[in-house]
Amino acid sequence: MKIALIGYGRMGQAIEAIAKERGHEIVLTIDVDNQHDLTEENLKSADVAIEFTIPASAPANYKTCFSAGVPVVSGTTGWLDQKAEIVADMKKHDGTFFYASNFSLGVNLFFALNKKLAELMKNRPEYDISMEEVHHTKKLDAPSGTAITLAEDLFEAHPAKKSWTLDTPKSDEEMHIEAIREGDVPGIHRIKYESDIDYIEIEHSAKSRHGFALGAVLAAEFSVGKKGLVTMNDLLNL
Incomplete structure (x- = not known):
């Protein structure tokens, strides 16, 4: 080719x-x-x-x-x-x-896992949802395209959330995304469902490009x- x-x-x-x-x-x-x-x-x-x-x-x-x-x-x-x-x-x-x-093949499997977890949690209003992504300092966009894909897939499966923000959420319908730029990190994405008594978190971390x-x-x-x-x-x- x-x-x-x-x-x-x-x-x-x-x-x-x-x-x-x-x-x-x-x-x-x-x-x-x-x-x-x-x-x-x-x-x-x-x-x-x-x-x-x-x-x-x-x-x-x-x-x-x-x-x-x-x-x-x-x-x-x-x-x-x-x-x-x-x-x-x-x-x-x-x-x-x-x-x-x-x-990344792993990230795309992570996309499927994110959708499944969102479906499981959609009737659990006691859990708030947040996301964190970490990338190298030369990455120009924030949040990452991967984070946006994760968010959009989550919103489709979990209708309680409808939009994302990099700032403090102004309503329960907004999900906070923390976008961190440091070092030479290839890419880390975490999604957390947190209640008063516990939390569930899934993560994908790339070891290299x-x-x-x-x-x-x-x-x-x-x-x-x-x-x-x-x-x-x-x-x-x-």
């Missing part, structure tokens, strides 16, 4: 290493110094593009890939206010877009030959 790598930070470099280990070829690498090389013509040599950049540039990158007819896999977060526009552009070009807020990078490469392998919007639920058959 021939891969265009859009974004060559720590995640992009980890993806490159795993892709090569799995026998794939990197045919185009885009970083901040050669963004002008991201063209339809240059993308035509790729079977798939893997995109990990920043919220400001990601939507334009997706559209270039759709125009070139190249499936795109992306884990960039912080741009979802433009999701409807991006999905419409993908459909216009009969394209393929594999998006995940987190490509390897799991995220492997998931992105697996997603790229899965995306070739697919059409439309694809997710980790499709890949994991959840």
Whole structure:
């Protein structure tokens, strides 16, 4: 498989290493110094593009890939206010877009666990719910895209909560998310249900970026030959 790598930070470099280990070829690498090389013509040599950049540039990158007819896999977060526009552009070009807020296989199993626990707790009003996420200091968005996905899934299964806030909740319908930025932490997410007498807590903690990078490469392998919007639920058959 021939891969265009859009974004060559720590995640992009980890993806490159795993892709090569799995026998794939990197045919185009885009970083901040050669963004002008991201063209339809240059993308035509790729079977798939893997995109990990920043919220400001990601939507334009997706559209270039759709125009070139190249499936795109992306884990960039912080741009979802433009999701409807991006999905419409993908459909216009009969394209393929594999998006995940987190490509870790463990995190996606954690998503399923979060939904199940929320369903079990929805009739237990004595338990208040909060969330904490910890990431490295270079992460630009807060809360993380993973935390937002966890929150949205929780709200769907636990209708007592309807929104999240980084501040002190103003009503029982708001859930507090504590977003901590420190050191070089790859990612920790905790969800706590607390009453006056006890608490229940679930946690996912990443040991390294390897799991995220492997998931992105697996997603790229899965995306070739697919059409439309694809997710980790499709890949994991959840």
